[in-house]
Amino acid sequence: MITIRELHQQIPDPTLSIAERVRLRCQLAKQFEKTGNYDAARGAMHDLWPGFGSHPKLDTLDRRTSGEVLLRVGVLTGWIGSIRLIKGSQKMAENLISESIAIFESLSEVKKIAEAQIEIGYCYVREGDLDAARGLYMEALARLDDRDGDLKALALLRSAIVELQVNRLKDSLNTLKAATTLFEASNNHVLRGSFHNQFALVLRNLGADESGPKYLERVLSEYATAIFHFEQAGHARYQGLVENNVAMALLQLERFAEAHEHLDRAQALLTTLADTVHLARVEDSRARVFLAEGAVAKAEQILRAAIRTVEKGDQPSALSEVLTTYGIALARLKRSDEARAMFEQAMGIAERIGDLENASVAVLTLIEYLAEQLTDDDLYSMLELARRFLNETQNTALLNRFTECTYRALSRLYSARPDWANFSLSEALRHHEARFVQMALEDSGGSVTKAAGLLGLAGHQSLTFILNRRHPELLAARTPVRRRRKSTFRVRN
DSSP, X not given: OOOHXXXXXXXXXXXXXXXXXXXXXXXXXXXXXXXXXHHXXXXXXXXXXXXXXXXXXXXXXXXXXXXXXXXXXXXHHHHHHHHTTOTTHHHHHHHHHHHHHHHHHHTTOHHHHHHHHHHHHHHHHHHTOHHHHHHHHHHHHHTOOGGGHHHHHHXXXXXXXXXXXXTOHHHXXXXXXXXXXXXXXOXXXXXXHHHHHHHXXXXXXXXXXXXXXXXXHHHHHHHHHHHHHHHHHTOHHHHHHHHHXXXXXXXXXXXXXXXXXHHHHHHHHXXXXXXXXXXXXXXXXXXXHHHHHTOHHHHHHHHHHHHHHHTTSSOHHHHHHHHXXXXXXXXXXXXXXXXXXXXXXXXXXXXXXXXXXXXHHHHHHHHHXXXXXXXXXXXXXXXXXXXXXXXXXXXXXXXXXXXXXXHHHHHHHHTOOOOGGGOOHHHXXXXXXXXXXXXHHHHTTTOHHHHHHHTTOSSHHHHHHHHHHHOGGGGGGSOOOOOOOOOOOOOOO
């Protein structure tokens, strides 16, 4: 493989044609991409690419070279737009890469078509369109074989990423295991580091319900290998992301001080790169550690800033994660209505893009923290949503959480032993009363008089008093009261 230094030396060669120099520039940009130096990659293309968001200059180029330029500029648009939180950048990237695919198809360049599909698929992953990404990776893999080495390995890696995000953990793990020999044979440290990082993420999710320490030590070993490869490649951004992942594993082990140390490293690495979107994720992680330590106010303050940052970009999955963590902080600060709004917003965002992992995490967290504030109907609806989100999941930790939430709901309905630490008799009685009042109003068509009769109350005034004093949230369930018309009959003297 030609090095960056060699490419810099070759590009000015006057004996080369314009097309040859352009193709060398594309190679140089790709080499910079591999180290995460996207500004340098953009600089390598400056003669061909007037500026971000503009179309590259292709007038003097043959079709194959034009396809190379479109692919490179499209990939850079996706990366830079993601890191700089530029709205609409992924669509721009997709359009450019799609143009390159059309050219490669006209030239029957099968491997280049596959490469472009792998790259456009990652734009879909950033946007959360995971089904579209999966389809493209399958098409790309159908065009490749083991002789395609790193290209096939990249397609399999990104396929595993998609399966992880939709909670098909065993499928993700099997994909990585089947590709192990491809990664081991590669000289690409970034690719090998990404493999070990992804392997650790899948193991961590699969083993979240196992007997903790030993399993997580294996995860930490995979992360350490990933960091080694990223250091060898000089990829500071990916190194920072793995440091963040290490911190989350240490959080599970309740090694809070060490978790903060790794978050400090992640923050330092990403700050030098001005990578605000990933810095926001690090802040989300730090807030989770603070929450575990009981420093709720600190966590809430950090999360407010993180949300403002992530909202600027095109990465809804990241926003859903931060909103869920913010909901936890608000719930622990007893700001229940705000917390519920955050959980529901996080769930809605994740569900719209098909990110069932984050959607299920949001709804389960809502139940775990706010069950006592939910009506029985709301609680049932939330459990039904969770069941739907988890229908095909292979994440046993989330399934265990769902079982606990379901048991909690049944405990409330059938008066099993409650969680005494959070129990209030008056609140439990108020809750059960509200449920029966609601059912009576529903079965009486909203008639307060009929509902009072169903409840065995002495007249509608008693039920009206109960509604006004204890359950104003149910007033809307009544049939609107009609005012009596004044009589027009007059008594004559």
